[in-house]
Amino acid sequence: MKSLIIQYLITGLTIGSIYAMVGLGFTIIYNSTGIINLAQGEFVMFGGLLMVFLTATLKIPVVYSFFITLVLVTAIGVIFERCFINPSRHSPLITLLIITVAVSIFFRGIAMFIWGKEPYSLPPFTSGKPVMIFGAAVLPQIFWVLGLSLLSVILMNLFFNHTITGKAMLACAANRLAASLVGIKVSRMILLSFALSAALGAIAGMTITPITLMEYDRGPLLALKGFCAAVLGGLGSGTGAVIAGFIIGIIESMSAGFISSGFKDAIALVILILVLFIKPSGIFGSEAVGKLKKV
């Protein structure tokens, strides 16, 4: 029983770290633009599929492939912002939201054009036997997933709190007009936010593909879960989104294991809705902000 719980916990942490990265990506874009980017899951999909293409088809070593994929997906994020978001920055938010949906459909179309509909697998980054922890078998790849996602979360934190550019982005999140008045180039910060969240998505996609495979239409489901994490964390708080992502992952794997695998997503969503109604500011949002949101 105890080893079973630990097994589910590890599965939950693994999948949760992906939700956390997608959720953090949502938060970064939401903070700088107010847009809910529903094409967030497509970054993960591109990360996974490009990695497969580079390592399996072009036979480039994993380390180089990792960085090439990172650069390529970040470039996709940059092109996305410059071609579709920047030209329509004066449109209402609902239109921008729909634009991100249209982009996600377009991206899926491109992926299907290149890779077709079948799922692709990727060998783990390092070979090796599963490690036993308290009677639960842990694949070596899980350490990569957890390690790289923790590393990127820490790097993001350092970036936002200890560099001038990061602080400028936070200033944009707080008040775009005020930020532009003190000389921050808001449009460049928005571009950077898309680049960062694409990079996060790419890392999530590359690390998770050896465990869960990857196909062209994986994006929407990941976006949904990541969005839940961002909201549960209090939309706007990066740390909140990361912790909420882990919580959603663990709830999911626990309810899949002990209650029903069919209803696992429903259970996580019911909890999300309940939390929202009881504490609208999210688990980690401040009480004062929550009060401001009451009509």
Added chain:
Amino acid sequence: MGKRNYIKLIWLSVIVLLAPLLIKGDYYLSVLVFMGINSLVVMGLSLLMGYAGQISLGHAAFYGIGAYATGILTTQYHFSIYSAFLIGIVLSVIVAVIIGIPALRLKGHYLAVATLGIGEIVFIIFNELMELTGGPSGLSNIPIFHIGAFQFNTSFRMYYLVWPVVILVLWFSLNIIHSRVGRALRAMHGSEVAANAMGVNLSSLKIHIFVLSAIYASIAGSLYAHFVSFIAPSNFGLMVSILFLMMGVIGGIQNIWGSIVGAVLLTALPECLRVFQKYDILVYGAILLAILLFMPEGILEGVPRLIKKATSRRKD
């Protein structure tokens, strides 16, 4: 509701009446029926987005509740179609109230999140309650819509059932927009604070509009179920909700007429893209993006603007 809208309604009725004379063949007529059914859902969404300023990411749930309520009640419990229709509407209203009241008391994107959640939950329930819904393989043998002994068993007949309903709902919505409630809605859209100061109860108004849009979706879902006589969860997933939203935005949400334009165009588009076979999704995405980039206000207002711009440039 103004003379101009009456004239437009009469024009629409004439077009609806005469369209089957030009468009023949069961397949094409069935596409027209789907256009009508989608228009019903999108009109509700348009009221919600354009006037109440709220987004619903889960309207396929209400569409599905309508479809499954009538489907299950008529096939397994031998209810009459009318009472099944009503029960579907009541169920949708209950769900809408349960999530609408807490979500619409808050500012911001809460309705979007709550509807996204409820949409997925309803989708999962359709998939998992095998005994009732038939699970992922769906529910079949739903009786065709009939009034007395008259069966609406061809697309031609169904067309003349669905589109009059669309015109009726449109007429009803136009009346709402041009009534006291509609003026309150427009005031709220202009400035929530100002409307509130003038005595408009914001959250109750938003909840009413949300419930109304859920009723429209439920009616559309029931009509859908009794038209195709087979429903599966995949007809009511997240992508369907987003498609409805897209229809609204592409048509233009500032004006309820835009929802009909959007529903008609986006229902026809995938049928036209069949020629691209497996690349249809790529072309589809590209067309949507082009419309959104060049006409962010929607086709209904964007096309006249672009034409005006083009003609004035030629004069210079």
